[in-house]
Amino acid sequence: MMPVLRTRPFRVAVATAAGLVACALGFFAWQSFYPVQASDGWGVQVLHDSVDKAASLLPERDGSLLVSRELNSGRGSILRITAGGDRVVVVDGLSKPDGMVAVAGGWAFSQEVGGAPVSVSRNGQVRMLFQGNNVQGLFNDGDYLYAIEDRKGDGRLLRYDWRTAQLDVLRQGLSETEGLTRCIDGRLLYTEKANGKVRAYNPEGTDPVVVDGLNNPTFLFCDQRGLWISEDSTHRARLLRIAGDGSRHTVLSFLKAPQAIVADGQGGYLVAEGGRDRVLRLTPSTPVDVATLSPRE
Template sequence: MPQTVKPHRALRLTLWTLALLCAATLGFFAWQNFYPVRAAEQWRYQVLHRDVAKAASLMPLDDGSLMVSQELDDAKGSILRIHPNGTREVVVGNLSKPDGMFATRGGWVFSQEALDSPVSFLKDGVVTELFRGQNVQGLWDDGKYLYAMEDRRDEGRVLRYRWSDQSLSVVRKGLDEGESIIRCTDGRLLYTKKKEGMVRELTEDGSDPVVLAKLNQPTFLMCDERGLWITEDATHRARLLLIDKQGHRQTILSFLKAPQSIVPTARGTYLVAEGGRNRVLELLPAQHENPR
């Protein structure tokens, strides 16, 4: 006669199976969270600042201090200034998901990635509202125009604000999760489409050709003499990529957690906001003398 499993034994086996599945799941997410960031050959990194809540945009200042936007929601966000001696001060508080920042006209413009929130100008301690948008993230200023990207599902726009008369125009609409916009050294105006995993060029004729594709949630862009830098806003195993002038793609940092902006410093290094781990990293060429 076939043997039957007693009810209490079957229940015990079920509970053990569920416990093992839960342990494996927790172990996987712990591994994803704590697995160390890896740098490519010829590069290394160090943690410059910890406990910077949801670090997003970075702006090094001439006196050695650093401006950081802390992308918290519900008026809990802020723009923080970290001084060279490590002391911190809140420059602007009560913000909802402050994200993009750009230095211009002797001050800074900054965005808030929340519905019907202003893009503002900060100068000499005074904050002035320039215009309002929906979930504005990336900013770029060329002196004449201020460009702003709305990060929305299928309804995102590229906005263009003209400083001379404070007029606002819509350059593109119907974008799906556009996040960053930047003018590169070759003159191209590039922007990211996060959900589609691509970078496009903003062109006068509206064709907007694809520059790069098959990326994993690309967010911030930065151009310099080395090429085009791209961070991937993925929760796990995100990367910092560099596409050189010849078009070769290289992974400079891997196993990041929701990295945001990357900016150069006067020391010949780069700073990367790793929002998923609430910290700011400094990226250095391998032979670079440690500046700290």
């Protein structure tokens, strides 16, 4: 009888441990595969799938969509998906291409690795603009191209003058700064990912916090609906909208590492969900006047 008494607790312990492991695995699987949820007033659907590490998005006038695929070690690229669904790589051999914005006659893009340039593509030709270190976010206002570096403690906020090609350092000593945009009140905003904050660049002093309490905020976008923030979190990430009165609205939940959000030109938005290798379309339930939603620069 004694061996049986000694074995029974061992079997119970093993069964309990196995049950805990199974529950943990089930929980993580649930987080990974649970479908994205849209809040009331919004609908979401998959627009393009099988887009490896989708990061930045840039809709073109002919209905095509440029998507940066944030792969490392020269495996990254910028992909054009035509209105008909055809896919063509337009720039390859990149390392973690991340930020991408429209510029006069083409588009500019960054690479989030040390020593990689910020470049411009025009008429199929790529030209380096300036050197950076782990540049992620870009914002273009026509006169200047702003760029921000995602580094730990020595990141910089940069401003490139299109007319003179002069590069100015507006801020240095930044840590894990990723997203960059200008909002309707004229402020230039950027994210601090690890701190869960969005700050406003203040040329005359300390950059104030305008939003905090976020979970790994990354890309930013601003229009008449407010400030949009995607959370670069592996599980249960959100797409948030900060309205003009400061109220917070969770528009999408259960995302996996979402990246850029851009207007689709039809009153809705496109969201790169890098963790699931796809591009989502977010549409409002009530039609709106598209002209009122243009980003304000």
